[in-house]
Amino acid sequence: MGRQREHDAGEARATLSDVAARAGVSPSTASIAFSGQGPVSDSTKARVLAAAVELGYTGPDPLARSLRTGRSGIVGALIPRRIGTSFRDPVVIQTLDGLAEELGGSGSGLLLLSERERETDRLSLEAAPIDALVLLGCGTASLPALDVLRRRGIPVVTIEGDEGAGVANIDVDNRRGTRVLAEHLRDLGHRDVALVTLPLTTEDRLGPLSEDEIASATATIAVRRIAGARDVFPGAAGISASGSTIADGRAAGRLLLDVPESDRPTAIIAQSDLLAAGVIFAAHDLGLAVPDDLSVVGFDGIRVDELPMRLTTVAQSAQDKGAAAGRAVTELLDGGHPESRCFPVTFQAGATTGPPAS
Amino acid sequence: MGRQREHDAGEARATLSDVAARAGVSPSTASIAFSGQGPVSDSTKARVLAAAVELGYTGPDPLARSLRTGRSGIVGALIPRRIGTSFRDPVVIQTLDGLAEELGGSGSGLLLLSERERETDRLSLEAAPIDALVLLGCGTASLPALDVLRRRGIPVVTIEGDEGAGVANIDVDNRRGTRVLAEHLRDLGHRDVALVTLPLTTEDRLGPLSEDEIASATATIAVRRIAGARDVFPGAAGISASGSTIADGRAAGRLLLDVPESDRPTAIIAQSDLLAAGVIFAAHDLGLAVPDDLSVVGFDGIRVDELPMRLTTVAQSAQDKGAAAGRAVTELLDGGHPESRCFPVTFQAGATTGPPAS
DNA sequence: TTCACCGATCGAATCGATTCGATCAGTGAA
DNA sequence: TTCACTGATCGAATCGATTCGATCGGTGAA
Numbered sequence: 001m002g003r004q005r006e007h008d009a010g011e012a013r014a015t016l017s018d019v020a021a022r023a024g025v026s027p028s029t030a031s032i033a034f035s036g037q038g039p040v041s042d043s044t045k046a047r048v049l050a051a052a053v054e055l056g057y058t059g060p061d062p063l064a065r066s067l068r069t070g071r072s073g074i075v076g077a078l079i080p081r082r083i084g085t086s087f088r089d090p091v092v093i094q095t096l097d098g099l100a101e102e103l104g105g106s107g108s109g110l111l112l113l114s115e116r117e118r119e120t121d122r123l124s125l126e127a128a129p130i131d132a133l134v135l136l137g138c139g140t141a142s143l144p145a146l147d148v149l150r151r152r153g154i155p156v157v158t159i160e161g162d163e164g165a166g167v168a169n170i171d172v173d174n175r176r177g178t179r180v181l182a183e184h185l186r187d188l189g190h191r192d193v194a195l196v197t198l199p200l201t202t203e204d205r206l207g208p209l210s211e212d213e214i215a216s217a218t219a220t221i222a223v224r225r226i227a228g229a230r231d232v233f234p235g236a237a238g239i240s241a242s243g244s245t246i247a248d249g250r251a252a253g254r255l256l257l258d259v260p261e262s263d264r265p266t267a268i269i270a271q272s273d274l275l276a277a278g279v280i281f282a283a284h285d286l287g288l289a290v291p292d293d294l295s296v297v298g299f300d301g302i303r304v305d306e307l308p309m310r311l312t313t314v315a316q317s318a319q320d321k322g323a324a325a326g327r328a329v330t331e332l333l334d335g336g337h338p339e340s341r342c343f344p345v346t347f348q349a350g351a352t353t354g355p356p357a358s
Numbered sequence: 359m360g361r362q363r364e365h366d367a368g369e370a371r372a373t374l375s376d377v378a379a380r381a382g383v384s385p386s387t388a389s390i391a392f393s394g395q396g397p398v399s400d401s402t403k404a405r406v407l408a409a410a411v412e413l414g415y416t417g418p419d420p421l422a423r424s425l426r427t428g429r430s431g432i433v434g435a436l437i438p439r440r441i442g443t444s445f446r447d448p449v450v451i452q453t454l455d456g457l458a459e460e461l462g463g464s465g466s467g468l469l470l471l472s473e474r475e476r477e478t479d480r481l482s483l484e485a486a487p488i489d490a491l492v493l494l495g496c497g498t499a500s501l502p503a504l505d506v507l508r509r510r511g512i513p514v515v516t517i518e519g520d521e522g523a524g525v526a527n528i529d530v531d532n533r534r535g536t537r538v539l540a541e542h543l544r545d546l547g548h549r550d551v552a553l554v555t556l557p558l559t560t561e562d563r564l565g566p567l568s569e570d571e572i573a574s575a576t577a578t579i580a581v582r583r584i585a586g587a588r589d590v591f592p593g594a595a596g597i598s599a600s601g602s603t604i605a606d607g608r609a610a611g612r613l614l615l616d617v618p619e620s621d622r623p624t625a626i627i628a629q630s631d632l633l634a635a636g637v638i639f640a641a642h643d644l645g646l647a648v649p650d651d652l653s654v655v656g657f658d659g660i661r662v663d664e665l666p667m668r669l670t671t672v673a674q675s676a677q678d679k680g681a682a683a684g685r686a687v688t689e690l691l692d693g694g695h696p697e698s699r700c701f702p703v704t705f706q707a708g709a710t711t712g713p714p715a716s
Numbered sequence: 717t718t719c720a721c722c723g724a725t726c727g728a729a730t731c732g733a734t735t736c737g738a739t740c741a742g743t744g745a746a
Numbered sequence: 747t748t749c750a751c752t753g754a755t756c757g758a759a760t761c762g763a764t765t766c767g768a769t770c771g772g773t774g775a776a
Contacts, residue, residue, distance in 0.1 A: 013509075013510070013511065015731095015732055015733080016732065016733060016734095017732080017733085025755075025756085026755065026756045026757070027732090027733080027734090027756090027757090028734075028735075028736095028755075028756060028757075028758095029754080029755055029756070031733070031734060031735085032734090032735095032754095032755090035734080037734080037735085038735090038754090038755095039752095039753055039754060039755090040753095040754070040755085041753085041754060041755090044754080044755080056509055058484065058506045058509050058510055059484055059485065059506075060485075060732075060733060060734090061425075061731090061732055061733065062485050062486060062487040062733095063421070063424045063425045063428070063430060063487055063731080063732075063733090064425050064731070064732035064733035064734085064761090065732080065733055065734075066421045066424070066425075066487060066733090066761095067419075067421045067422050067424075067425045067731085067732080067733075067734095067760095067761050067762070067763085068732080068733055068734045068735080068760075068761050069733090069734070069761085070421070070761075072421060072487060073481050073485070073486075073487075074432075074469065074481070074487070082455065082458070082459065083451070083454055083455045083458045083459075083468075084451060084452060084454075084455030084456075084459075084677070087445055087451045087454070087455070088448075088451065090446075093441070093442060093445045093446065094442060096441055096442075096445070097440065097441045097442030097445070098442075100440070100441045100470065100472070101440065101441075101442075104472070104481075107481055108481055109469050109470065109471060109481035109486060110441075110469070110470045111432065111467050111468070111469050111470075112458065112467065112468045112469075112470060113467060114458070114462070123431050123432070123462075123465055123466055123467035126416065126417055127417065127418075127420050127431070128420065128431075128467060129420040129421055129424060129430060129431075129432070129487065148416045148417075151371075151414055151416050152371070152416055153371065246663050247663070281663075305604050305605070305639075305664050306663050306664025319442070373761095373762055373763080374762065374763060374764095375762080375763085383725075383726085384725065384726045384727070385726090385727090385762090385763080385764090386725075386726060386727075386728095386764075386765075386766095387724080387725055387726070389763070389764060389765085390724095390725090390764090390765095393764080395764080395765085396724090396725095396765090397722090397723055397724060397725090398723095398724070398725085399723085399724060399725090402724080402725080418762075418763060418764090419761085419762055419763065420763095421761080421762075421763090422731090422761070422762035422763035422764085423762080423763055423764075424731095424763090425730095425731050425732070425733085425761085425762080425763075425764095426730075426731050426762080426763055426764045426765080427731085427763090427764070427765095428731075
C-alpha cells in the first residue's frame with residue numbers, strides 16, 4: 001500500500017559507508033574511488049564499484065555532497081516575468097541558450113527563477129540552493145534579496161542590469177543603439193516620433209508612458225532605450241506595451257495610430273523587433289503604408305519571418321551576451337574577478353523607414 | 359592565496375548554532391523559530407530573529423536543510439534538445455509555463471536539463487539534486503538514467519512519453535489527432551499525402567523519413583503522429599524536419615514540393631503548426647497556391663500570426679498539459695499515486711485544406 | 717492538593733557524504 | 747642496511763541544519 005520512499009519493502013537505500021563496508025575499505029577510500037579525488041589502486045576501485053553494483057548503490061547523494069563541498073552545481077537565472085511571458089521573447093531565449101551552453105560546459109545546471117510573484121510560496125531566491133545567480137534584465141535596485149545573496153557569498157552577474165551595483169554586468173549598448181536609430185529618423189526628416197516601449201515593471205500593462213512610471217521602472221532595458229531615443233527627441237512620448245510580442249506591438253500601435261491624422265506620429269521607435277512588427281501590422285490594419293505613411297524601427301536584429309520587408313533596426317547578439325554571462329559566472333566561481341563588458345549593436349538599414357509624408 | 363570562499367577577510371559566516379548561542383537558546387529552538395515547525399514563544403522567536411540580524415545571519419543554509427530533510431525543492435525538466443532549439447517551439451514553452459506555474463505554487467523550482475549531450479561534463483541527471491523529474495516528450499526507453507532515478511526513489515512524470523514505463527504519463531492524443539486530420543484529407547479526396555515530421559531523435563537532421571529511423575526513434579510524439587497518419591494512409595512517406603520552426607518547415611516543404619508535378623503530393627501533414635506554416639511558405643516560394651494546388655494541415659492549434667489564413671489543424675492545450683504534469687509531481691511527492699491521463703485534441707477547420715486539383 | 721496535560725525548550729542523534737592528517741608498506745637511492 | 751619518499755588506505759572531524767524523545771514548569775480539572 002501507501003509507501004513511496006522505499007523501493008522494495010524494508011531495505012533502506014545503501015550509503016557510501018555500506019558500500020565501503022561491503023568492499024572492505026573505509027568510507028574515505030570508497031569516496032575517492034567514486035570521485036577520483038585522490039589515489040586509489042585499480043583493484044580497490046574495482047572492488048568498490050562491484051560492491052556498489054551489488055548493493056544497488058547509484059553514486060553519492062548529491063545533497064550530501066553539496067553540503068560538504070559547499071557547491072550545488074546549480075546556477076539560478078532570474079527572469080523578470082513568468083516563464084510563458086519571458087520565453088515568448090526570442091532575445092531572452094537566445095540569451096538563456098548562450099548561458100546554458102556555457103554553463104553546461106562547466107558542469108552547472110540552470111535553475112529558472114521568476115522575479116514575478118517572488119512573494120508567494122515558491123522557491124525563494126534566498127532559499128534556492130544556487131552557487132551563483134544571473135539576472136536577466138532585472139533592475140538590481142529593487143531586489144532586496146540581492147543583499148542576502150551577497151551576504152551568503154553567492155556571486156551575482158547581471159545582464160543589462162544596473163551598472164555600479166558592485167556586480168559584474170554584461171551589457172548591451174541599448175542607449176546608443178536607440179540613439180542611432182533616432183538619429184536615422186531625424187536625418188530622414190522626422191520630428192513627430194513616438195515610442196512603443198517594453199514593459200517598465202513586472203506588471204504587463206498597456207498604456208501611455210508616464211514619467212512616474214519611468215522613474216520607478218525596474219526594467220533597465222526599457223529605461224535605457226527610452227533615454228537613447230530622448231537623446232535625439234527630448235521628451236518623446238509613447239505607449240508602454242504589455243509585453244514583447246507582435247500582438248503586444250499591434251495593440252500599442254493601434255493606440256498610437258488610430259487617432260486623427262494631425263495627432264499621428266510620422267515615425268515610431270519600437271523597443272523590440274517584435275513590437276515593431278506589431279506596429280507595422282497595426283498600421284496596415286488602419287490602411288497606412290510603411291514606410292510611406294509611417295516609419296518604424298525596432299531593436300534586436302532577430303529574423304521576423306512574418307514581415308514582408310526587412311526591418312530597420314539595430315542588431316545585437318543575445319547568444320554571445322548569454323555566453324559572456326556564463327563565462328563571468330564560471331570565473332567568479334573560480335575566484336576570479338570578471339570585468340563588466342558592453343556589447344555593441346550594429347545598425348541595419350531595412351525597408352521600414354523613409355522620409356515623412358510631406 | 360587563491361582562496362575564493364571567504365568573502366570578507368576572516369569572519370566566517372554565522373550558522374544557526376551561532377545565532378542560537380547568541381540568543382541564549384538551543385539550536386533546536388532556533389531552528390523552530392525560523393521554520394515554524396513547532397511551538398515557540400513569541401519572545402523567544404523575537405530574540406532569535408534579533409540575534410540573527412546582529413550576526414548577519416540570512417536564514418538556514420538550503421544545502422544543509424536539504425540534506426536533513428531529503429528534499430531540495432527542485433524539480434528537473436528534461437527537454438529533448440538544447441534550450442535554444444527546444445524553446446523555439448511555442449508548445450514546449452507553454453508546457454513549461456504551465457509546469458512552472460503549478461510547481462511554483464507548491465514551492466518548487468524548475469531545473470532545466472537537456473537530453474542532448476548528457477554524456478559530457480554537465481550536471482548529469484544522476485547527480486542533479488532534484489526531488490522529481492519531468493520528461494518533456496523524451497522517450498523513456500532510451501534513458502538508462504531512468505533506472506538510476508527509480509532506484510534513488512526519485513519520482514518521474516512523463517509528458518507524451520512511453521506508456522507502460524511504470525511512471526505517470528501526461529499524454530495528448532497525438533495519434534488520434536493526426537488520424538482525424540488524415541481522415542479529413544482523405545474525405546476531401548486526397549490520396550497522395552506526404553508527411554513532414556518533427557525530428558525523430560535528438561539529432562536535428564533534415565532528410566527523407568526512413569523506417570529504420572522511425573523504429574529507433576526517441577521522440578515519441580513524432581512516432582505517434584506518424585502512426586496516426588498511417589492509420590489512414592498506410593505507409594505514407596515524407597521528410598523528417600530538422601526542428602519545429604517555420605524555417606525548418608520551409609526547408610522540408612521545399613524538398614517535398616520542388617519536384618516534377620507528377621511526384622508532388624496533393625496534401626501534406628505537418629506535425630506542428632510552425633512546420634505547416636513553413637510548408638505553406640515553401641509552396642508559395644514555388645508558386646503553388648494553398649489550398650488550391652496543395653492542402654496543408656498542422657498540429658497544436660497555436661496562433662501563427664505570419665500566415666495570411668487560418669490553418670487546418672488540431673488544437674491541444676500545452677499549458678494544461680504542463681500544469682497536469684506539475685500536479686502529478688506534487689502528488690507523487692506527497693506520496694500519492696497520480697494516474698496517467700490523456701488530453702484530447704480538437705479539430706479546427708481552417709482555410710489551408712480543400713479538394714485536390716483535379 | 718494532586719494529577720494529568722500541554723506548551724516551550726533542550727540534548728543528542730542524524731542526514732551522507734568529503735577531506736585532512738596520520739599510518740603503513742613498498743621502492744629506489746645512498 | 748638505512749633513509750627518505752611516495753602511493754594507498756584509514757579514522758575522525760566536519761559541513762549546517764532538522765527532529766525525536768525527554769525534561770520542566772505552569773494550568774485546569776478532579
